[in-house]
Amino acid sequence: MKNVLITIFIILFAMPSFGQRFITKTGKVSFYSDAPLEKIEAVNNTVNCAMDTQSGFFVVKILMRSFVFEKELMQEHFNEEYVESEKFPNAFFKGQVQNLKQINFKKEGIYPVTIAGQMTIHGKTQPVKATGTFAISKGAIIASGKFPIKISDYGISIPGAVVGKISENVEIHVHFNLKPLKQ
Amino acid sequence: MKKAIRIGTIGAITALLAAMYVWFFxxxxxxxNFEMAKPEKVLSASQCFENFSKNNTPDDGKVLEIYGIPSSIETADSMVVVCFYFKKGMFGDEGIRCTLLPKFQKAASKLSTTDTVxxxxxxxxxxxxxxIFEKSSIINKDK
Structure with missing residues (x-):
């Protein structure tokens, strides 16, 4: 009896710490880089993203080979020479919504958000802080935002022949249509 | 003089053809074209998932053909995804997700979750x- 009461107590008091989890497996991440040699643009429409509305935990998993470029040659170079997709197949982001208290997930609207965390690309991890919005509508959260990264921070080197012709800075755009996880 | 012009012309044409080759090809x-590509391996969806999740023989970066009974057919934005799920995790159902080529999206509506695809x-x-499978096509085995 005592054990049953302890179990009920633990369940009742542990539950509020787990909020509703929202997920998508068809998140969109794109990046854009403008430089004298050429503009580089790619999009990935099969990104996994999960968020816990109680704790503000925010996680993103990106399969590098799923980035699609306009030109096949660029895609090959991206996978083989720059991000080395065979060696480092995934990029990750694990972070926290910084202004969670200012978001009412039960009330429809557009809320500005700041997310800070650690991003791993090409096996290198760096702190990242991104601003964007949460659009809450019809029980879903549309998370979108953009932030810049410097590719050298992630150990991605530009071949000598094209240094100065390919931008060191890349702008990352994210768009996640997060829906409640059905248990 | 004529010889020099002829050599120059041939050289210019050769350079032009080489430049055109590099530009186009x-x-x-x-x-x-993944629809026309020959698969490097044919295996069951469950075996394919096991190979990856247990890191036995990863086949990433290859064209593969898999078969199994789909768990669901999902639509998101302009994509249709055929899903084979084998376990539950942080992201809900986990398994294999095949994003279809636009050409096969209509045919996906005829797929059932009881027949092998x-x-x-x-x-x-x-x-x-x-x-993750990209640019996937549905193979009609009745042909």
Missing amino acids: VYNKPHQ YIKGFCAGYNGTDV
Whole structure:
């Protein structure tokens, strides 16, 4: 009896710490880089993203080979020479919504958000802080935002022949249509 | 003099042809046609997922053909995804997700979750949750 009461107590008091989890497996991440040699643009429409509305935990998993470029040659170079997709197949982001208290997930609207965390690309991890919005509508959260990264921070080197012709800075755009996880 | 002009003309034409070759077949070479590509391996969806999740023989970056009974057919934005799920995790159901080529999206509505389906596509890899197939096509085994 005592054990049953302890179990009920633990369940009742542990539950509020787990909020509703929202997920998508068809998140969109794109990046854009403008430089004298050429503009580089790619999009990935099969990104996994999960968020816990109680704790503000925010996680993103990106399969590098799923980035699609306009030109096949660029895609090959991206996978083989720059991000080395065979060696480092995934990029990750694990972070926290910084202004969670200012978001009412039960009330429809557009809320500005700041997310800070650690991003791993090409096996290198760096702190990242991104601003964007949460659009809450019809029980879903549309998370979108953009932030810049410097590719050298992630150990991605530009071949000598094209240094100065390919931008060191890349702008990352994210768009996640997060829906409640059905248990 | 005529000889020099002839050599110059031939040289210019050769350079022009080489530049055209590089422009069309190297710099602007088309994306691979995965619908027409021959699969490097044919295996069951469950075996494919096990290979990736247990890191036995990863086949990422290859064209594969898998077969199995789909768990669901999902639509998101302009994409149709045939899903084979084998376990539950942080992201809900986990397994293999095959994004179909637009040409096969209509045919996906005829797929059932009780019959075996054959899917061929580019295996982009395993993201720790799901094995992702891109540019997938539905193989009609009745032909």
